Amino acid sequence: MRWDDIDKQVCSVARALSVVGERWTMLILRDAFLGTRRFDQFQSNLGITRHRLSERLGKLVEQGVLVKVPYHDRPLRYEYRLTRKGLGLYSVLMSLSRWGDEWMDRGEGAPLEYVHQSCGHKTSPTLTCSECGDPLRPEEVRPQLGPALCDPDRPAEATSLSDIPTLLKRTV
Numbered sequence: 001m002r003w004d005d006i007d008k009q010v011c012s013v014a015r016a017l018s019v020v021g022e023r024w025t026m027l028i029l030r031d032a033f034l035g036t037r038r039f040d041q042f043q044s045n046l047g048i049t050r051h052r053l054s055e056r057l058g059k060l061v062e063q064g065v066l067v068k069v070p071y072h073d074r075p076l077r078y079e080y081r082l083t084r085k086g087l088g089l090y091s092v093l094m095s096l097s098r099w100g101d102e103w104m105d106r107g108e109g110a111p112l113e114y115v116h117q118s119c120g121h122k123t124s125p126t127l128t129c130s131e132c133g134d135p136l137r138p139e140e141v142r143p144q145l146g147p148a149l150c151d152p153d154r155p156a157e158a159t160s161l162s163d164i165p166t167l168l169k170r171t172v
Helices: 003-008 012-020 023-033 039-046 050-062 090-103 161-168
Strands: 066-072 077-082
Touching (some): 012 023, 023 039, 023 050, 023 077, 023 090, 039 050, 050 066
16 A cells, blocks of 8 residues: 555544655644744754745645644735644643653653643643543553444454555455
């Protein structure tokens, strides 16, 4: 399968990567969450070529992650703002940041710390169960087939974990 067709897979990770899987894209989104809005600001902050930045911003707009909003009439100029879909990537960026702080800090510590404004305390992102609130650890979570992959004649529990990667490669 070609990378350009990755969004055709039934897999949620593959579909998400079809939008945010290019390395500059996550850095553009990081800067958007830090308040960057204008093309020249993105270009200056990231050191990315104008062509590549234009391409990436265009894809994020096309996918509904960012929206172009005019901020100047003459000449017409736009800024880029996160949509609700874009804001939904916040937890992904925070989790990626925490992983980088834990495993890639070169012994120097975190470059940024996050303060929860409601309570005023420093915080770090934690993935928790939506039902009981306990932290989620890989050894305590078991995937099972969801509606997009369920075969009505075969219950989800009967599927072997080793079968799941093959099932996820199916295309729609």
